[in-house]
Structure formats: structure tokens, C-alpha cells
Amino acid sequence: MDGERRQLPLAGKLFEGASREKRPLAVGDRIVLGPSGRSIDAVLPRSSQLHRRASSEGEEQAQVLAANLTQVLAVASVDSPPFQPELVDGILAAAARERIPATLALTKADLDPAAAARWQQVYAPAGVRTLATSIRPGHETVAALQEVAALLHHNRTVVCGLSGAGKSSLLNAVVPGVQLRVGDLNHIRQGRHTTTHTELLPLPGGGHVLDTPGVRNFHLFCVGSQELQFLFPEIAALLPQCEYRSCLHAEEEHCAVRAALAGGALAPSRYRSYRTMLEGALDAERPAGRAGSARRPGGGRRRPGRR
């Protein structure tokens, strides 16, 4: 609303009908005002969204963290708190699914530069650009911080990661004129968030960045077991070499993905994340009350010309 802040109620009809979303409106949504201009009448279709499975009980619902994005910046510290591959891989997979380009900022590189370099090697085969950053006075990674600033320019970027990873600190360092509240580590160790709601910040040179409260997990919402591998580009690239066309790279024989893992060409953490997500997807595909009855990995047709 051209920088104007207004608090408006949502029209009742936005709550009607069967929605699989926890809330009808997300940060970054474009809206239509009612005739009086005093309520939100409709939410326009989204060009993209970053969403995860809501942690509520009952029917599976989606929680939309941000809408209408051109970019995702996953933020994970190399230490304090420790790097959590499954969380990062969840964010990257959710972005891949929406075809939103994603970058990974490895923050607090000053605490463990070697770990930052190791994680960069893990994500290079996945086609994910990684930037090792530090904002600690005297240890600033000037070039990488400039790259983050350039990345944000003219984009609509959501910044997402664990609480205490340094998301707000990173934005304070790269966005001129921004002074977001930053947490102290004791506070964070007690499980408290510093950023408590998503903040949509206009950038001086154009574009927006959305600073979000930390997430503890990032489970994908409704991803099919066959679709999942395509959210892990380095795994999908090996599929043509697996014996079975429908290989899920779990227990199947002559699987190129498991061979790459055994040979050290595939990062164990990436494969672990894939398997955890695969189990979740297979569980969701099982008819209720028939545990273990969904199609198990290993079925399906062999490729022509193979034994």
C-alpha cells in the first residue's frame, strides 16, 4: 500500500470452503480491498510461495511462510547453533518445488571456516550457490556480504532458517538503514525467537526482503514419493543409470544413487535427508489403516535391454 500501514479485517468468505492452508493470508500476498476500503475482500493468485507442512494435529495443512517470491535465501550457521542439514534440505526442496531460485548463506563462518568450506562442497553438486559469511567485527567476510547485498537487489527474497542462525544480523549488515533486533545466545538456547513475526523490508535500490522468525523444522507439504527425487538435483541426475525406471533409491538393486553414496560421490547428509523425506511421502501415500501396504520401493519395470 505504497508504504502505508493499515490494519484490516479479512472478509468472512475468505474462511469459507475447503482450504488446505492454515491461514487464508500470508505475508507478501497481494490483496483486493472491499468497496469501502475497510476490509480485505480477496487474495490474488500467488506467483509462488514458500510453504511447509503445519505442525498441527489432524488433517495435513500447509503453512505459507511467504508469498510472491523471486528468491529464497536459506540461512544456516556453521556452528552455534550447529548446522542442521535436514532443515536446510527441506527449505531448498520446498524452493525447488516452486521453481524459486535458492541460495544458502553459511553464517558465522568465523567460528569454523573449515566447516563452511565442507558444506560448500556438499551443496555445489546440488547446484545451490553457497556464500560463507561472517559479520563478527574484525572477521567480516566483505566480499561475501557484498554478494548477499547484490543478490537481494531488485528481488523479493524470503530469508529462512533456524532461530539464532543469524538471519536478522545478516540483513542488518547488508541492507542500508535497517536495524532489526538481534538475539543473544542465552536467550536463543532457551528456545526463544528474537524475530517474532515476518518483517517485509523495502530495499533502498528496489525490491523487498522478508525476515522471518526462525523455524525448527521444515517438512514438505504433500510431495509424492516419485516427485521427491527431482527436488534433489544431484540425485535426479543419476536416475537414468538406475536399473528400474521407477527407482526410489531406497532398497532397489543396481541403484546408481546408492552406488554413488557408497563410492563417496554423493553426500551422506543429502541422501539421509532424501530418505527421511521419502519415508514421510510413502507414509502419506499409504491408505489409512493399511500400514506398509503402499507400493514399496523395488517394484516396477526394468529398463529395456537390462537383465
Ligand SMILES: Nc1nc2c(ncn2[C@@H]2O[C@H](COP(=O)(O)OP(=O)(O)OP(=O)(O)O)[C@@H](O)[C@H]2O)c(=O)[nH]1
Ligand atoms: N560469531 C558470529 N556470531 C554471529 C554472526 N552472525 C550473527 N551472530 C550472532 O548470532 C546470534 C543470533 O543472531 P540473530 O540475527 O538474532 O539470529 P536470527 O536468525 O535472526 O534469529 P531469530 O530471529 O530468532 O530467528 C546473535 O547473538 C548474533 O550476534 C556471525 O557472523 N558470527
Ligand SMILES: [Mg+2]
Ligand atoms: Mg531474527
Ligand SMILES: [Zn+2]
Ligand atoms: Zn536408484
